[in-house]
Amino acid sequence: MTELKKSDFEKKTIVDFKRDLINKRKQHGSLIPLLQSAQDSYGYIPEKTIYYISELVGIPSAEIYGVITFYSQFRLKPLGKHVIRICEGTACHVNGAKNILKTLQNELRISIDETSDDGLFTLLSVACLGCCSISPVIMIDSKIYGKLTPDMTKKIIKDYKKPKKQRVFINNE
Amino acid sequence: MKEIKVGVATCGIAAGGMLVYDELKKEIKNNNIDVELKKTGCMGMCYKEVLVEVIGDSDSYLYENITTDKVKRIVYEHIINKKPVKEWIIKSKNINKEDAFFKKQKRIVLRNCGIIDPTSIDDYISNNGYTAIQKCLNDYSAMEVIDIITKSGLRGRGGGGFPTGLKWKFANQAAGNKKYIICNADEGDPGAFMDRSTIEGDPHSVLEGMMIAGYAIQADEAYIYVRAEYPLAIERLSIAIKQCEKRGFLGKNIFNSNMDFKIRIKEGAGAFVCGEETALISSIEGKRGVPRIRPPFPANKGLWGKPTNINNVETYANISWIIMNGPQAFSSMGTEKSKGTKVFALAGKIVRSGLAEVPMGITINEIIFDIGGGIKDGKKFKAVQMGGPSGGCIPASMGDIKIDYDEITKTGAIMGSGGLIVLDETICMVDLAKYFLTFVQNESCGKCTFCRIGTKRMLEILEKITSGNGEEKDLLLLEDLAYKVKETSLCGLGQTAPNPVLTTLKYFRDEYEAHIKEKRCPAHSCTALLTYKIIEDKCVGCTLCAQKCPVNAISGKVKEPHKIDQDACIKCGLCYDSCKFDAIEKI
Numbered sequence: 001m002t003e004l005k006k007s008d009f010e011k012k013t014i015v016d017f018k019r020d021l022i023n024k025r026k027q028h029g030s031l032i033p034l035l036q037s038a039q040d041s042y043g044y045i046p047e048k049t050i051y052y053i054s055e056l057v058g059i060p061s062a063e064i065y066g067v068i069t070f071y072s073q074f075r076l077k078p079l080g081k082h083v084i085r086i087c088e089g090t091a092c093h094v095n096g097a098k099n100i101l102k103t104l105q106n107e108l109r110i111s112i113d114e115t116s117d118d119g120l121f122t123l124l125s126v127a128c129l130g131c132c133s134i135s136p137v138i139m140i141d142s143k144i145y146g147k148l149t150p151d152m153t154k155k156i157i158k159d160y161k162k163p164k165k166q167r168v169f170i171n172n173e
Numbered sequence: 174m175k176e177i178k179v180g181v182a183t184c185g186i187a188a189g190g191m192l193v194y195d196e197l198k199k200e201i202k203n204n205n206i207d208v209e210l211k212k213t214g215c216m217g218m219c220y221k222e223v224l225v226e227v228i229g230d231s232d233s234y235l236y237e238n239i240t241t242d243k244v245k246r247i248v249y250e251h252i253i254n255k256k257p258v259k260e261w262i263i264k265s266k267n268i269n270k271e272d273a274f275f276k277k278q279k280r281i282v283l284r285n286c287g288i289i290d291p292t293s294i295d296d297y298i299s300n301n302g303y304t305a306i307q308k309c310l311n312d313y314s315a316m317e318v319i320d321i322i323t324k325s326g327l328r329g330r331g332g333g334g335f336p337t338g339l340k341w342k343f344a345n346q347a348a349g350n351k352k353y354i355i356c357n358a359d360e361g362d363p364g365a366f367m368d369r370s371t372i373e374g375d376p377h378s379v380l381e382g383m384m385i386a387g388y389a390i391q392a393d394e395a396y397i398y399v400r401a402e403y404p405l406a407i408e409r410l411s412i413a414i415k416q417c418e419k420r421g422f423l424g425k426n427i428f429n430s431n432m433d434f435k436i437r438i439k440e441g442a443g444a445f446v447c448g449e450e451t452a453l454i455s456s457i458e459g460k461r462g463v464p465r466i467r468p469p470f471p472a473n474k475g476l477w478g479k480p481t482n483i484n485n486v487e488t489y490a491n492i493s494w495i496i497m498n499g500p501q502a503f504s505s506m507g508t509e510k511s512k513g514t515k516v517f518a519l520a521g522k523i524v525r526s527g528l529a530e531v532p533m534g535i536t537i538n539e540i541i542f543d544i545g546g547g548i549k550d551g552k553k554f555k556a557v558q559m560g561g562p563s564g565g566c567i568p569a570s571m572g573d574i575k576i577d578y579d580e581i582t583k584t585g586a587i588m589g590s591g592g593l594i595v596l597d598e599t600i601c602m603v604d605l606a607k608y609f610l611t612f613v614q615n616e617s618c619g620k621c622t623f624c625r626i627g628t629k630r631m632l633e634i635l636e637k638i639t640s641g642n643g644e645e646k647d648l649l650l651l652e653d654l655a656y657k658v659k660e661t662s663l664c665g666l667g668q669t670a671p672n673p674v675l676t677t678l679k680y681f682r683d684e685y686e687a688h689i690k691e692k693r694c695p696a697h698s699c700t701a702l703l704t705y706k707i708i709e710d711k712c713v714g715c716t717l718c719a720q721k722c723p724v725n726a727i728s729g730k731v732k733e734p735h736k737i738d739q740d741a742c743i744k745c746g747l748c749y750d751s752c753k754f755d756a757i758e759k760i
Binding site for chain 1: 183184186187188219220222360361362363364365366369401402403404439440441442443444445456457458459460461462477518519520521522526527558561592594596600605608609612615616618721723724743745746747
């Protein structure tokens with residue numbers, strides 16, 4: 001079995017990921033959960049983990065690569081510190097998501113699937129977050145912000161740029 | 174005071190529900206008040222979140238739009254001094270401000286949402302929970318259960334509308350000892366959040382439905398396939414499953430019977446096509462979500478090649494109610510061929526956005542105007558989009574149509590999973606068709622040539638039209654491609670992908686023609702065909718538009734007419750919306 005060098009990854013994440021490999025490898029259809037575990041541990045799927053998983057579950061790495069690129073959740077590149085997901089669902093589209101996207105692109109100077117130069121933000125799009133009654137919506141990490149206006153969006157981004165203790169913007173105020 | 178309930182489903186949390194909950198917890202502790210603080214799911218009135226219900230021994234008060242700064246008054250005036258804060262109450266013994274929203278609803282699937290604590294199995298049990306499965310195990314054979322569901326007339330609520338009883342019968346009769354139950358909680362339709370709310374508000378109702386289905390087809394293993402974009406739903410399901418396992422409701426010999434039943438959660442990984450049952454099965458097997466040809470149907474050859482029954486969340490959530498109340502109670506509601514109720518997610522340009530569960534047969538106008546409160550900002554109702562990317566647009570002129578699987582299909586749209594996006598005069602139907610086609614193009618698995626390439630060519634034509642470069646022959650090619658994609662695609666995604674284009678061509682052809690012949694967007698929406706201009710005579714130089722502009726495209730000195738730099742302008746319309754002197758025009 002190919003041994004991953006300890007210098008390649010943080011010691012803590014190897015333990016979590018390896019634990020999942022041991023627990024899940026014998027389960028039917030474990031490939032996607034293993035890929036999800038790799039991504040949860042490292043924030044993306046490092047190339048070496050693909051070979052590691054391939055040896056373990058007996059699926060060729062090319063086939064695993066095909067599975068990874070099929071599903072929009074999987075990333076082969078690391079993300080920024082904060083992940084902004086803009087909802088591109090129908091209700092959001094109809095209620096001004098385009099303007100929110102333009103504001104974000106302007107403020108962060110990046111497009112969808114890109115990370116800002118300071119490594120602080122990655123901008124992704126999601127087909128629908130299921131929060132249609134508070135559209136337009138964005139999700140930053142796991143927090144939802146709804147009923148957005150371009151002004152509010154700018155304020156939220158400025159807030160995230162501050163150190164955690166200094167942040168003041170809360171959605172319902 | 175007995176209980177205080179705070180709505181903390183995803184929408185409630187986004188509106189600040191957890192902050193309100195924490196603030197209440199703090200005040201209750203500081204004042205040593207003897208009251209139970211509970212979290213609850215979505216009762217459907219999303220437009221009034223955060224909702225807080227204060228329940229006494231003989232009365233209850235529902236507060237709307239609560240924020241953390243309002244909590245102190247509720248605690249001091251209502252809870253401590255027994256004087257409810259009237260101005261924030263929407264429902265009590267004497268007040269019923271939102272009656273219109275609930276009057277025409279009949280809540281079966283959503284019966285517990287907003288009422289029970291979804292993280293408490295005891296709450297579910299004390300509301301008749303887990304009595305239906307025990308009734309089946311003790312009193313009915315598998316075929317008798319199937320007979321009840323068949324007689325109820327329940328049809329698949331995911332959008333297919335296939336008779337549920339018949340589906341279960343096929344799986345029951347399929348050869349083999351190993352069978353599976355799958356719950357499709359992928360809810361990929363943009364604009365749909367019925368399943369999310371059901372799972373977040375009442376996860377046990379879904380589990381119980383799956384147990385009964387498992388008994389009916391004699392399966393011992395089940396999967397719930399939930400999309401990864403629903404972290405709270407996944408969390409609530411995990412808690413519910415663990416609670417059931419602890420009580421012996423799941424695992425070996427459930428409820429002390431001969432039946433073994435285990436439920437596992439599988440997270441989706443972001444692929445709309447995985448809402449299609451064979452693609453979903455492929456995904457659970459760890460592969461790319463590529464649909465398979467049917468026959469063989471999953472009932473005979475599904476997960477790992479074994480007989481499998483797949484139903485949608487909403488379908489399962491109906492089951493225990495039907496068992497306890499009898500099939501006639503369900504079939505007495507609805508139309509001749511569409512029985513029972515349907516949950517709809519009202520969104521878009523509607524006043525009361527949220528979830529409504531209504532008997533089949535209600536008209537579109539009743540949902541939009543009576544329940545939904547009509548169009549917001551006083552605009553005109555133009556059309557309603559039903560069925561997500563597989564559906565279509567039904568114009569306002571057909572608002573009297575009764576909602577029923579077959580009636581909706583006749584219009585060219587489909588019932589779908591329940592997403593109802595309401596559209597007003599500011600929405601361009603060509604742009605909407607382009608939006609859906611962009612979505613489907615991204616999500617096509619690529620297996621079938623016409624779906625993979627045909628939708629791309631259709632999208633290119635729509636981009637041509639909305640950017641002002643459309644030609645008359647484009648419409649002929651668009652329609653031709655649409656029919657061919659429908660006819661030659663293997664799965665539902667490709668077969669229905671052209672529906673938004675076909676229905677908008679059918680009912681709004683004049684808009685397409687205006688874009689092509691006059692290079693004009695009647696809804697003033699397509700940015701390439703739009704210019705915002707400041708009328709110098711009317712502009713007083715208040716600078717408000719310049720301040721609002723997100724890209725700093727407006728320049729001018731105070732008290733002097735301003736000017737928009739057309740090269741920098743992104744046509745967002747914020748200047749137009751904010752001008753108090755009508756000095757900006759859209760041309």
